[in-house]
Amino acid sequence: MNRALVFIRSLVFEIGRVCLTLVFAVFGQVLWLTPYRVRYYVLGYWARLTLAWLRITCGVKVSVTGLEHLDRNQPSIVMAHHESAWETLALNSLLPRHTYVLKRELMWIPFFGWTLAMLKPIAINRSAGGKALKQLLQQAKQHMNERGDWVVIFPEGTRVPTGTVGKLGSGAARLAQQMQVPVYFLTHNAGAVWPKKSFLKYPGEIKVAISPVIYPADQAIEALNQQAAEWFAQGIDVSQDH
Numbered sequence: 501m502n503r504a505l506v507f508i509r510s511l512v513f514e515i516g517r518v519c520l521t522l523v524f525a526v527f528g529q530v531l532w533l534t535p536y537r538v539r540y541y542v543l544g545y546w547a548r549l550t551l552a553w554l555r556i557t558c559g560v561k562v563s564v565t566g567l568e569h570l571d572r573n574q575p576s577i578v579m580a581h582h583e584s585a586w587e588t589l590a591l592n593s594l595l596p597r598h599t600y601v602l603k604r605e606l607m608w609i610p611f612f613g614w615t616l617a618m619l620k621p622i623a624i625n626r627s628a629g630g631k632a633l634k635q636l637l638q639q640a641k642q643h644m645n646e647r648g649d650w651v652v653i654f655p656e657g658t659r660v661p662t663g664t665v666g667k668l669g670s671g672a673a674r675l676a677q678q679m680q681v682p683v684y685f686l687t688h689n690a691g692a693v694w695p696k697k698s699f700l701k702y703p704g705e706i707k708v709a710i711s712p713v714i715y716p717a718d719q720a721i722e723a724l725n726q727q728a729a730e731w732f733a734q735g736i737d738v739s740q741d742h
Contacts, residue, residue: 503700506558510701513557517550525611531618536647539618540597546615547589554586559703560693564594566710569684572596575644575651576682576713579672581732582654583662583691586706591652591686594708598650599643601636601671622651633671640675651675655728662691665732673724676716683724685711685731709734 524546531539554560570576578595580587591598604623607613622639624632643649653675656666676683686708693704711731716724 506700506702509558509703510699513554513701514699516553516557520546520550520553521611521615525615528615528618536620537597543615543618544592547592551586551589551593554694554701558693558701560701561705562590562708563705564708564710566708566712567594569710569712570595571682571713574682575648576684577640577672577676577679578650578652578684578686579655579728580652580686581665581688582656582659583664583688583696584659584694586690586694587688590690590706590708594710595652596650597648598652601640601651601653633674636671636675637678641679644679644681655725656732659691659696661696662689665729668725668729670721670725672728673716673721676724677719677721680717683714683716685714685728687732687734 524543528543528546531542534542578591578598580591588600599619599621601622601624602616604625607617607621607623609616620643622636622643624635640651643651653672655668655672657669658666660666688706688708690706693702693706709731714724714727
């Protein structure tokens with residue numbers, strides 16, 4: 501593959517992505533005056549337009565299996581594999597209305613963090629230990645019980661190299677046990693086309709797979725995490741001709 505062409509296409513994408521983020525971050529501040537559901541709906545176009553621009557400029561396609569497993573009438577928890585920035589945008593159009601569990605430092609990023617704050621994510625201080633878990637449980641219950649939102653958690657905690665599975669934290673499994681709501685596992689190979697901490701975006705197909713529903717009742721935290729890790733590591737073809 502011509503790396504010069506990949507660089508140029510990636511540059512064009514990044515210029516468009518920055519422009520979109522600035523537009524939504526600056527002019528979108530008026531959305532603070534609107535109800536949460538309106539902010540969620542409008543800002544969803546930020547993610548959709550960014551991914552449409554990714555497809556146009558970099559030739560990134562997406563295929564999804566398992567959408568039929570989702571019971572959209574029941575607030576649930578999604579334990580998602582994390583190896584790219586792509587999934588933080590793409591899940592907006594794949595899943596019912598949801599909130600993310602993320603590290604609070606992301607909220608400090610100019611423009612991006614301001615926009616993110618409008619969606620009321622569960623921003624935790626991971627170094628706080630038990631306090632972080634308590635915050636996760638309290639805010640997740642609020643989102644699910646009061647708003648009917650789903651909760652998306654990346655149990656690996658940080659992006660991992662494509663084709664690998666990181667160590668899973670216990671927060672997602674503990675939340676599932678506390679809430680006793682359905683759980684889904686979501687895996688993908690986005691890091692193969694949008695690698696971790698990489699400027700380059702490669703043409704290719706991102707494959708997403710969503711598991712059948714899992715009920716956490718009577719399952720140990722270790723068992724839930726083991727099932728998630730196995731789903732993350734299942735046989736998705738992550739090879740790309742770079």
